[in-house]
Amino acid sequence: MQIDHDSILTLQLPYREQLQLHRTVFHGGDGPKVAVVAGIHGDELEGLYVCHRLAAWLEELARARPHILRGRVELYPALNPLGIDTLQRFVPVFDTDLNRNFPGHREGLLPQRITEAVMRALAGAALVLDIHASNVFLREIPQVRINQASAATLVPLARQMNIDVIWLHGALTVLEATIAHSLNSRGVPCLVVEMGVGMRITPAFTDQLMTGILRVWRSLGVLAPDLDLAELTHQPLLADDNNVHYLNAETSGLFIPEVEHWTSVHRGQRLGRIVSPHEGAVQSEVRSPVDGVLFTLREYPVVYEGSLMARIMEVRSEESAR
Amino acid sequence: MKPPALLQMTAPLREDFEIAYHDIGSANGTPTLALVAGIHGDELNGVFVLSRLANFLRGVAAGEQSGHQLCARVIVVPAVNILGVNTRSRRWPFDSTDINRMFPGYNAG
Numbered sequence: 001m002q003i004d005h006d007s008i009l010t011l012q013l014p015y016r017e018q019l020q021l022h023r024t025v026f027h028g029g030d031g032p033k034v035a036v037v038a039g040i041h042g043d044e045l046e047g048l049y050v051c052h053r054l055a056a057w058l059e060e061l062a063r064a065r066p067h068i069l070r071g072r073v074e075l076y077p078a079l080n081p082l083g084i085d086t087l088q089r090f091v092p093v094f095d096t097d098l099n100r101n102f103p104g105h106r107e108g109l110l111p112q113r114i115t116e117a118v119m120r121a122l123a124g125a126a127l128v129l130d131i132h133a134s135n136v137f138l139r140e141i142p143q144v145r146i147n148q149a150s151a152a153t154l155v156p157l158a159r160q161m162n163i164d165v166i167w168l169h170g171a172l173t174v175l176e177a178t179i180a181h182s183l184n185s186r187g188v189p190c191l192v193v194e195m196g197v198g199m200r201i202t203p204a205f206t207d208q209l210m211t212g213i214l215r216v217w218r219s220l221g222v223l224a225p226d227l228d229l230a231e232l233t234h235q236p237l238l239a240d241d242n243n244v245h246y247l248n249a250e251t252s253g254l255f256i257p258e259v260e261h262w263t264s265v266h267r268g269q270r271l272g273r274i275v276s277p278h279e280g281a282v283q284s285e286v287r288s289p290v291d292g293v294l295f296t297l298r299e300y301p302v303v304y305e306g307s308l309m310a311r312i313m314e315v316r317s318e319e320s321a322r
Numbered sequence: 323m324k325p326p327a328l329l330q331m332t333a334p335l336r337e338d339f340e341i342a343y344h345d346i347g348s349a350n351g352t353p354t355l356a357l358v359a360g361i362h363g364d365e366l367n368g369v370f371v372l373s374r375l376a377n378f379l380r381g382v383a384a385g386e387q388s389g390h391q392l393c394a395r396v397i398v399v400p401a402v403n404i405l406g407v408n409t410r411s412r413r414w415p416f417d418s419t420d421i422n423r424m425f426p427g428y429n430a431g
Contacts, residue, residue, distance in 0.1 A: 013408040015369070015401055017339060039335075081335040085405065086415035093410045 001066035002027040003059065008076075009117035011110060019110070021117060023076045024051075026058045028069025031221045032126035035074040036213070037118070040099045040130065040179065042083020042090070046196040047131030050206050051077035054213065071126075071222035079118060089135065089198075100175070102182035119182060126220050127157065128190040129213065130179050136198035137300040138308065141262045142205050143167055144236070145192045147174055150184045158191055160219060162212030162232050164262065165295050165313065167239040197299045208234060237293065239313045245292070247310040249274055249303045250284040261297040264315075271310055274303060290314040328399065333416070341404055344376040346383050347395040354394035361422045363406015363413070372400035 004027070007020040036054060038047025055075055061068055078084055082092045091098050091111045104115030122128050134140045143165035144158040151168055158166045174181055183190035193209065196202040211230045217223045249255070257272040265271065265288040274284045286309045288294075296311035303309065327340035345353075357375065359368025376398040382390045401407045405415050414421050424431075 015404055015407045016342060017404065017408050018337060020337060022335075078335045082409055084335055085333065086409050086411055087418060092415075 001062045001069050003062060008121045009114060011113060019082065021076070021079065021081070021114060023074055023121070024055055025075075026062070026069060026073040028066070028071055028073075028222075031071030033072040033074065033124060034127045034129075034217055034220065034222050035076065035122055035125050036129045036131065037076040037079055037122075037179065038131045039076075039078035039080055039084055041097070041132065041135075041198075042080045042086065042088045043136060043198040044089075044131075044133035045084075045199060045201055046133035046205065047193075048077045048084075049201045049203070050131055050209060050213075051075045053206055053210055057210070057214070068224045068227050069222070070224055071217075071220075073217070073222065074121070074125075076118070076121075079114060087199075099179060100177040102177050102179045103186075115179070115182075118179065119186075122183060122188060123186070125183075125188050126222070127216065128179075128183055128188060129193055130190055131193045131195075131209075133196045133198055133200075134194060134296075137298065139197040139261050139297050139299045140194045141165060141295045142193065142195040142208055142234070143239075143295065145169060145194060147171060147181070147184075149174060150189075153189055154184075154191055157189065157216055159236060160212060160216045160232070161191070161193070161236075162208055162215070162234045163193070163195075163236050164234050165239050166236045167244070168241075170241050237313060237315070239295070243292075243314040245289055245312045245314060246308060247271070247286055247289070247312065249286070249305060249307040249309050252304045252307075253277075253283045254301045255286070255298050255303045255309060256301070257297060259294060259297075261294060263294055264292070265294050265312060266291050272298075286310065288312055291317065328402075339404065341399070341402060344380070344398040344400075345395070346376065346379045346398065347392045349395070351395060353397045356397040356399070358399045358402060360399075360401030360403055360407055362420070363401075363403040363409065363411045363415075365412075366407070369401045369407060372398050376400060 004025045007022050009021040011019045080098045086092045094111050096111050101111045102115045103119045104112040106116045142163040145167045146154045147169050148171045180190040180192045195205045214229050251274050253274040253276050255274055259271050267290050269288045271286045273282045276283050292312040292314040298309045325342040327342050330340040332338045359372045381387045382392045409415055
């Protein structure tokens with residue numbers, strides 16, 4: 001087993017500096033190659049910590065049981081390093097969403113050169129995980145988002161990921177310039193993981209996801225089949241366009257939640273209040289329209305009319321389901 | 323020749339970096355003149371002017387500019403906020419601070 005730190009792209013910046021896209025590669029046997037990418041948005045940090053934890057696990061494997069790695073693991077913790085350095089979601093200077101610049105162009109602007117290099121590096125992978133962390137406004141339970149067009153291949157993999165929700169999006173909402181769409185359309189399976197909240201790290205979510213990642217890698221033959229791993233602790237619910245309800249703010253103000261994220265809620269239950277810093281009266285309430293599970297919850301307190309406050313996956317009781 | 327640096331720093335996701343400057347003229351004695359620009363990363367005129375001036379002064383010091391002679395030691399810092407120049411950020415990008423409100427500074431800050 002061999003560990004390499006290298007760079008897939010070097011670009012000269014205007015004043016003295018170079019931009020390098022670093023990765024860590026763990027070589028085992030001739031088994032499949034898998035990859036984890038993170039930090040496409042500079043304000044999403046959960047995936048960077050996942051990469052750290054995977055690197056630590058693999059380094060320990062290299063010391064104690066190197067024969068366990070049968071394939072090749074590549075970690076790309078920060079595809080938008082300039083964004084992370086500057087506390088920005090988008091690519092600085094170009095002010096563009098890196099995840100709307102795939103598959104890129106070798107002679108394009110800096111963002112397209114990054115995405116082109118990433119696409120080239122990931123060719124041939126048996127599975128790519130693209131880890132996102134929502135944004136600074138919303139907290140998300142660990143989930144995998146899949147477009148219906150790729151559901152047949154990806155849902156079985158996502159079921160093993162130890163996540164809480166698989167969210168299937170309609171084929172009409174394909175975002176063609178994302179890494180996931182670009183890879184999947186070239187035959188490289190890519191799962192989009194969303195978890196946590198922007199500009200923060202939620203270690204418990206990383207623990208949860210680690211179990212799933214390692215089990216999926218074992219099932220793909222990247223890790224030896226006799227490797228002992230923790231059992232799955234989470235079974236995903238299946239969300240889609242028909243059972244996900246969006247709750248939007250009726251007034252502007254400060255959102256004060258009254259429920260924990262990822263709890264069961266019932267129809268009419270108050271989830272929080274929107275108040276004004278100028279007066280004592282409550283401006284409006286946020287109530288659940290259905291019985292279900294609260295899987296997205298507003299994190300950033302300042303809200304405006306129409307701001308997204310929560311998403312609830314409707315869960316019908318067995319009686320009504322029949 | 324690698325230029326001297328005011329400061330060297332590491333960062334988690336980028337190359338180690340330094341704020342380079344020019345030290346031109348006799349190495350003996352205290353510099354007579356110091357020129358500084360690019361404290362704000364979006365103010366580029368000074369960066370350009372001082373880069374050109376440093377180039378010219380190096381030529382003078384090397385005797386390549388006839389009629390000119392460099393009599394004193396000169397320090398030229400074309401871009402203090404190099405990270406800001408490269409990312410079009412007025413402020414110091416890592417914590418979004420205005421480094422022109424940070425003087426005289428703190429060597430453990």
